[in-house]
Every structure is written in structure tokens, then in C-alpha cells.
Amino acid sequence: MPAKKGSVDPDSDMGQIADPTYGARHVAIIMDGNGRWAKKRHLPRALGHKKGVETVRDIVRIAGEMGIEALTLYAFSSENWNRPADEITDLMGLLRQYIQSDIDEFDENGIRLKVIGNYKALDSDIVQLIENALERTANNDRMTLAIALNYGAQDEMLRAVKGIASAVRNGEIDPQEIELSHVSAALDTAELPPLDLLIRTSGELRLSNFLLWQAAYSELYFTDALWPDFDKRELQRALKSFGDRDRRFGGR
Numbered sequence: 001m002p003a004k005k006g007s008v009d010p011d012s013d014m015g016q017i018a019d020p021t022y023g024a025r026h027v028a029i030i031m032d033g034n035g036r037w038a039k040k041r042h043l044p045r046a047l048g049h050k051k052g053v054e055t056v057r058d059i060v061r062i063a064g065e066m067g068i069e070a071l072t073l074y075a076f077s078s079e080n081w082n083r084p085a086d087e088i089t090d091l092m093g094l095l096r097q098y099i100q101s102d103i104d105e106f107d108e109n110g111i112r113l114k115v116i117g118n119y120k121a122l123d124s125d126i127v128q129l130i131e132n133a134l135e136r137t138a139n140n141d142r143m144t145l146a147i148a149l150n151y152g153a154q155d156e157m158l159r160a161v162k163g164i165a166s167a168v169r170n171g172e173i174d175p176q177e178i179e180l181s182h183v184s185a186a187l188d189t190a191e192l193p194p195l196d197l198l199i200r201t202s203g204e205l206r207l208s209n210f211l212l213w214q215a216a217y218s219e220l221y222f223t224d225a226l227w228p229d230f231d232k233r234e235l236q237r238a239l240k241s242f243g244d245r246d247r248r249f250g251g252r
Contacts, residue, residue: 020066020236022243024196027063028072028218030210031056033202033226040226046090051228053094057102060145062232064109066239070144070192074210078117078152092126095149099129103136110142116188117151146192153212160186189214197242201227201234217249 031052038048056073063071076091083091106113113133120127130149163186167173173182184190195214198207203224207215221238223230 020239021068022239024068024239024242025193026070026072026195026197027068027239028074028195028198028211028214029059029230030074030198030200030204030208031227031230032200032204034228036202037226037228045087048228049087049090049094053098055228055230056098058232059230059235060111061109062235064111064143066235068143070146072116072146072148072189072192072195072211074148074151074208076117076149076151077209078150078155079209092123096126096129099126099133103133106133106137106145107140110140111137112140112142112144113137114144114146114191115149116146116156117149118155119149121150144192146189148210151188152209153207154209156188157183157213183213187213194218197221197238199223199235199238201225201230217247219245219247 034048034052035045036048037051038045060071075095080091081088103113105111115130115134119130122130160183164173164178164182168175168178189195189211195211195218197220198211198215198218199221200207201223203222205222211218219242221241223234223238225234
């Protein structure tokens with residue numbers, strides 16, 4: 001069951017804990033609340049998104065220091081195209097800026113960048129920036145940062161099914177021999193460890209079409225903290241909650 005929002009308050013310094021990840025290899029975050037953060041401060045939504053990018057930088061660094069193997073961030077969903085045009089323009093501008101300004105730090109810190117979702121539908125210059133970053137960081141192995149761009153889990157599963165259907169049509173797979181592993185291998189996250197912990201900020205209690213297949217047996221953690229306010233302490237709370245759970249995977 002999901003943790004009660006904000007119910008875990010680790011008292012000790014994570015630096016003194018043998019494993020600050022509590023065994024979580026792959027953590028995913030639905031980064032929600034940029035707009036509400038700005039509204040509370042009577043600021044434009046664009047400034048909320050800008051502050052959210054600063055939080056991304058901080059959390060990526062912290063996750064790497066903790067030893068998290070893979071961090072997946074929900075940056076832009078396939079449904080976000082329904083937002084006002086000026087907001088989408090602001091978001092795409094921030095994406096360009098983020099890739100250009102942070103790629104050196106990714107490479108220096110051994111972070112491999114991965115993008116899930118149909119990112120090739122974005123503007124051509126963004127696609128080129130992404131592909132250059134993917135190529136440049138391909139051999140890094142300290143941590144994988146997976147960014148979900150133009151991503152929707154239902155679309156991901158549909159693309160996986162189409163790929164499997166194509167393999168069946170070509171005689172590569174017997175339809176009677178299709179297993180769960182075939183689906184997992186066809187998903188955008190195939191190269192990542194199984195998802196251990198999925199965090200959502202801002203107090204919303206839903207998955208919003210994010211990693212639906214992967215979250216089947218992941219632990220869920222919801223916090224009232226808006227994404228721009230999410231910090232090391234909040235991540236520690238989520239990981240401590242994960243460590244306190246009894247993961248049974250349906251076995252008992």
C-alpha cells in the first residue's frame with residue numbers, strides 16, 4: 001500500500017547509513033506542482049517550471065551521490081500538448097537550456113542519459129540535442145538518468161505490442177510462446193533495472209499514465225511537497241519509507 005503522505009521522517013543523517021538507497025536501484029518521480037508553486041507566490045507559471053529545473057539538477061546530483069542506479073523523471077507527457085501554447089514554448093525552451101547547460105556535468109559525473117517516450121516528435125533541434133547527449137554519455141556507468149519526454153505509458157505499451165506483432169508476422173516469435181519478458185524487453189525501459197520506487201509530488205494520488213507496466217510491483221510514495229520544494233530530505237523520507245516496507249511481490 002502507498003505510504004501515508006509525509007508520514008516518514010528519518011531522524012538520522014543519511015551519510016551515516018550503510019546504504020542510503022535502502023536497496024532501491026531504480027527510482028522514478030512524477031514531478032508535479034511547478035504551477036501551484038508559482039501560483040502560491042503570485043509568480044508566472046514559467047518561473048515555477050524554471051525553479052523545477054533547478055530541483056531536477058539538485059536531485060540528480062543527490063541521487064548519484066546516494067548510489068541510486070537509475071533515476072527516471074516524468075518531464076513531459078504525451079498529454080501535456082493540451083496545455084497553453086505559450087507554456088509549451090516555455091517548457092521546450094527550458095528543455096533546450098537544460099540539455100545544453102548540464103551535459104558537461106552529466107559526462108564528468110559518469111551519468112548516462114536515456115530518453116523514454118516518442119522524443120523524435122519534438123522540434124528537430126531538440127531531437128539533435130538529445131541524440132548528441134545520448135551518444136556522448138552512452139558509456140557512462142555511475143547512474144542512468146532517464147527522462148520521459150512526450151511519454152505516455154499506454155502509448156509505450158501499444159508500441160511494444162505492435163513490435164511484438166511485427167515479430168510474429170515475420171515468423172520471429174511463435175504467438176503461443178510470447179511471455180511477459182517479451183513485453184518488458186519491448187518497452188522503453190528495457191535496459192533499466194526493475195522499478196523499485198515511484199514517487200509523486202504535490203499531493204496528487206494517481207500515476208497519470210506513467211510507467212504503468214513497470215509499476216506493477218513497485219512501491220508507491222506520495223508527498224504533499226510541490227516539486228520545486230522537493231529536496232534531499234524529501235528524497236530521504238521516500239527512501240526510508242521504501243526500506244521499511246515488506247515487499248512480497250504477491251507471494252504471500
